[in-house]
Amino acid sequence: MGELNYIYAPESPLTEQFRCRVPMKGTRQLFVVNGGVQGTRTPLSISLEKGQVMEEVLQVISVRTEGSPLEIAYKNNLHFGEGSQARIVLCSHTFTLDKFVTDEEVDITLDDRAVVDVVVMQNEHNEATHNTRFNITAGAGSVLKISFLTLHGGNIDNKVRVDINGEGANVDLSGLYLVDGKQMVSNSVEMNHNVPNCISSQLYKGVLDNDAVAKFSGIIYVKQDAQKIEAYQANHNLLLSERAKIHTEPQLEIYADDVKCSHGATIGRLDENELFYLRSRGVPMKEAKILQQMAFAYSVLEKISNAELRERMENLVEKRLRGEFSNCKDCSKNCC
Amino acid sequence: MEGNKMLTIKDLHAKVGDKEILKGINLNVKEGEIHAIMGPNGSGKSTLSSVLAGRDTFEVTEGEVIMDGKNLLELTPEERSWAGVFLGFQYPIEIPGVSNVNFMKSAVNEHRKQKGLEPLTSAQFLKLMREKMAIVGMDSSFSSRGVNVGFSGGEKKRNEIFQMAMLEPRLAILDETDSGLDVDALRIVATGVNNLKRPDNAFIVITHYQRLLDYIVPDVVHILYKGRIIKTAGKELALEVEQRGYDWLING
Ligand SMILES: Nc1ncnc2c1ncn2[C@@H]1O[C@H](COP(=O)(O)OP(=O)(O)OP(=O)(O)O)[C@@H](O)[C@H]1O
Ligand SMILES: [Mg+2]
Numbered sequence: 097m098g099e100l101n102y103i104y105a106p107e108s109p110l111t112e113q114f115r116c117r118v119p120m121k122g123t124r125q126l127f128v129v130n131g132g133v134q135g136t137r138t139p140l141s142i143s144l145e146k147g148q149v150m151e152e153v154l155q156v157i158s159v160r161t162e163g164s165p166l167e168i169a170y171k172n173n174l175h176f177g178e179g180s181q182a183r184i185v186l187c188s189h190t191f192t193l194d195k196f197v198t199d200e201e202v203d204i205t206l207d208d209r210a211v212v213d214v215v216v217m218q219n220e221h222n223e224a225t226h227n228t229r230f231n232i233t234a235g236a237g238s239v240l241k242i243s244f245l246t247l248h249g250g251n252i253d254n255k256v257r258v259d260i261n262g263e264g265a266n267v268d269l270s271g272l273y274l275v276d277g278k279q280m281v282s283n284s285v286e287m288n289h290n291v292p293n294c295i296s297s298q299l300y301k302g303v304l305d306n307d308a309v310a311k312f313s314g315i316i317y318v319k320q321d322a323q324k325i326e327a328y329q330a331n332h333n334l335l336l337s338e339r340a341k342i343h344t345e346p347q348l349e350i351y352a353d354d355v356k357c358s359h360g361a362t363i364g365r366l367d368e369n370e371l372f373y374l375r376s377r378g379v380p381m382k383e384a385k386i387l388q389q390m391a392f393a394y395s396v397l398e399k400i401s402n403a404e405l406r407e408r409m410e411n412l413v414e415k416r417l418r419g420e421f422s423n424c425k426d427c428s429k430n431c432c
Numbered sequence: 433m434e435g436n437k438m439l440t441i442k443d444l445h446a447k448v449g450d451k452e453i454l455k456g457i458n459l460n461v462k463e464g465e466i467h468a469i470m471g472p473n474g475s476g477k478s479t480l481s482s483v484l485a486g487r488d489t490f491e492v493t494e495g496e497v498i499m500d501g502k503n504l505l506e507l508t509p510e511e512r513s514w515a516g517v518f519l520g521f522q523y524p525i526e527i528p529g530v531s532n533v534n535f536m537k538s539a540v541n542e543h544r545k546q547k548g549l550e551p552l553t554s555a556q557f558l559k560l561m562r563e564k565m566a567i568v569g570m571d572s573s574f575s576s577r578g579v580n581v582g583f584s585g586g587e588k589k590r591n592e593i594f595q596m597a598m599l600e601p602r603l604a605i606l607d608e609t610d611s612g613l614d615v616d617a618l619r620i621v622a623t624g625v626n627n628l629k630r631p632d633n634a635f636i637v638i639t640h641y642q643r644l645l646d647y648i649v650p651d652v653v654h655i656l657y658k659g660r661i662i663k664t665a666g667k668e669l670a671l672e673v674e675q676r677g678y679d680w681l682i683n684g
Contacts, residue, residue, distance in 0.1 A: 369525050370525060370527050370530075372485075372486075372487055372509060373521070373524070373525050373527065373579075374527070374530075374535065374539075375486075375508065375509035375510045375513070376485050376486070376509045376510075376512075376513055376518075376519055377513055377518075377535070377536075377539040377595060377599065378510050378513035378514055378539045378542045378543050378546075378599065379510060379535070379538045379539050379542060380510050380542060381508070381510065383538055383542070384510075387530050387534065387535065387538065388527075388530070390529070390530075391527065391528060391529025391530045391578075392529065394529040395529070
């Protein structure tokens, strides 16, 4: 990735304490420490030229470390030129139990026919607050897929604004949030269909336990001349405790008349009949519940196109659901 | 030759809400036996099987169920499974997202763990799974599919028998496993059951039709009506029911 002016720095002291088992084959890692790319200290800025195809997956690992200011704000820029192709994994971690507040803005611009695949993985401590605003614009014929996996964190807020500005664009957003204890996660999406003949879909799913609180608010906005678009939005929640709370608000605002749109939200509990069926075959209650939760999460996990990454993420999600993250204050260092 | 005692049900009463459904069931099953239970719709056949498997929608108000010296009613559904109870459901449910293979791997390895055995390796497990699927004529493509998801009625029933073959239960209760099966599937399923029959296990087969009992020949036939067993006799009783219906038993 010489073209991107960033280097992978394996001699970094970070790698001593950070046990990320990625890079997987064909993945290149880049560390962002307290908002600045390691080695440059400036925020992440990537620009792919017209037609440029990134063969390797780029994994950007953002970490918050001891001794840095508790509150930081910065803006990243990801620009994908016409017809370029890239696969990106954005991970964020906190290394200590400090009350970090991270305000992050990420501009993602897809020029015409760019094809981009992004996995966002958030695994931070219970004291951490992380607000991210994703400003996305999609050009004609571009294809963007983003999966947000919010595995752990005190207060995580992801705001996504998408402007579909070119015909034939396809934007697929998905999210899985796993919240327990007193954690809070909020996802909001504003999907602006500004032009005709585009497709967008949103699938957000959450598993909530204990006193956790999650919010989902999504709006699909279809401009008057954005005819023949398809826009879908779904938010499904699984509540494992009586005290966990979910606020969900799916909305449509449509000014065009020839469109296909759907939206919906559900809030449910583990299905008792399924549970009995599984247990009747000798699967213990705890395991049966994990199987059910994994089944629930599956439709988001299966969106991850990279099979190896998907398997890693499935394992992480399963570990998380088994409660293996909460016993260990270093959990986010041993994440993948 | 008399088999050993396996299951003893004494004066079993169960209700759902205020409605009493089982009103004093008595039943003894010995090793090596096949019992058939017949009876009109709504008599309580599925309720009895659910209560034996440990479904908590039903409340047992009286009576006891002893299996191999253990009080079955005190056990959780999974503990009953480990003790050798298997229920082939009348209406197997679909579990989207849980694959047949993951489900069975979890079940089989848990059974092994309870017996103090090491879990099977993936290779061993897949070999076992292929063998057992072949018994019921299931294509191996079913293993990666969600449990019963999109399966036809007959395929669901075959899947129940497949699961039974994987777990090799001591006592299998098959609740209308024959309904929804075409003639060929019926023969396959029945052959599967007969292959699994051993001197030290037993079957309770719930059915409406004599047809199944041509293949799986019962030692005893019980007629359940309004929560009670009103008649117990040999295999000829099933034929008689087929010809004469239940009226003569109910009113006789
Ligand atoms: N959860 C429930 N709530 C209320 N009533 C129930 C419930 N489950 C079963 N029943 C009632 O109990 C009675 C016995 O039902 P059950 O399913 O055991 O009958 P069955 O003998 O298996 O009938 P079939 O031959 O039609 O399968 C029926 O009247 C049924 O409506
Ligand atoms: Mg029934």
